[in-house]
Structure formats: structure tokens, C-alpha cells
Amino acid sequence: MDYQAVIPEFVVSDIEKSRHFYCDLLGFSVEYERLEEKFLFLSLEDCQLMLEEGSAEELAQLTYPFGRGVNISFGIADVPGLYQKLLEADYPIHRPLIKREFRVENTIIYPQEFAVLDPDGYFLRFTE
Template identity: 45%
Template sequence: MFTGPTLTPELSVSNIEKSLDFYINLLTFKVKYERKEDKFAMLILGGCEIMIEQVNGYWSTGELAYPYGRGINFQIMVEDVEVIYRRLKAHAYPIKYELTESWYRVDDKLYGQQEFLVMDPDGYLLRLAEDIGEKAV
């Protein structure tokens, strides 16, 4: 019986080593498992799981061109978004949208989060965010 998340994105990447360096050393993901012979890794961060696999033609539905994943962003909830943000800044990694506080209305409440946007080495847009509470509209 499958007991993992019910949606786990698998991202095609141009260079598995470069992507692993970004996700592990900058975003603090951990390797849950990998298949080096397939240039594949399952990564975890808190409750988030993501698969990355070097482009091999198997999953291709069309031509891949940078930036990959156009039209989608992946929100990754973390416990301390500022730590990751500072790590990226310390490594002079480009930030797409600087750290900010945002409030989103859901019915009669506002839900807040600190968040920033960054593109991974292949151009996938990632929104790293931390919950900062709720308030009435």
C-alpha cells in the first residue's frame, strides 16, 4: 500500500549534479533515496517531496527549453524561510522576488506567509514560504 504524498512532482533537469547541489546545499533538501544509474533522486524537505531526474527522453512530451516549467511555480512550505533566503544571498544566487510578507484571503480570513521566489538551475520557479498566521478580513 502506498503511503507517501498523493502528488509528487518529478522535474526533468539538464544536469543532475548541478541540481542536487542547488537543492541540497542551498535549499537544505535531503536525499530520501537515489538511483545513480538513472541519474534520479527523491528529495525531501519537511513535508515536501520532489523527484529530479536528468533528461533522458523517456518523459518528453515536447522540446525542453530554458526556463523549464514555464507557467508553474512550486510553493514549498518551510519552518524558517529566512535561513534559506540568507543562504542563497550568501552564495550570490539570484533571487527572482525578494523576501516579503504576503496575505491571501480565504473566505473571511487572511492567511499570511513570508515568501520569496527563486529559479532553480533549470528555471523551475520555486516559492519558498513560511506560515506567519491568520487574521480576520
């Protein structure tokens, strides 16, 4: 496995609840885990993410939403398919699926994207 240059790590309140959200709903795979540390290393296509259940002391210092001010963007191939899967699971959508327009140097691109909050309130944007 190749590691990306930047890999976010989230402190979560319940590792099993997060595992369900990321793996069962979003389709991430567990690359490896350390059960004794309540730690997961996940991947989805070229995206990687680490999750670790916080201690009681760590969690006492956090308030929902945990990721205030941070927007994590995941570039994946089938954005509409993942969006539909979440709708079918009746998972709350924070920002609906839209086609955006961005200028990248001299080129205009039109990716589709949507956003959800994970169980701890981390803001996740999925984009083409």
C-alpha cells in the same frame, strides 16, 4: 517514509548540478537515488520532489526555463533563514522576500515568501 499525495518530478539537464542546488543550497535531503537512472527523490520538511536527468532527446525538446507557467510552492518553517542562506551564497533571487496578505475563507493570513529559479529555470516559491 510517507509519500505525499502529489509529488512533482522535474526533468533536469544535469543531475549533479541540481543535487548541489537542492541539497547544498536549499537544504533538501536525498531520501533515495537510482544512480543508473540519474534519479533523486528529495525531501525538505514535509515537501517532496523527484529529479531525473533527461536524455539528450528529451532535453533537445526543452528550452530554458523548463518550468514555464508552473509555480511550485514549498511550505517550510524558516523562510527568512533560507532566504538569507541564498543571499549569502550569492544565488540570484527571482522575487525578494516579502510578507503577503491572503484571504483563506474568512481569515486573513500573512505568510512571508520569496522565489528563485533552479538551474533549469523551474520557478520555486518558498512560503511559510
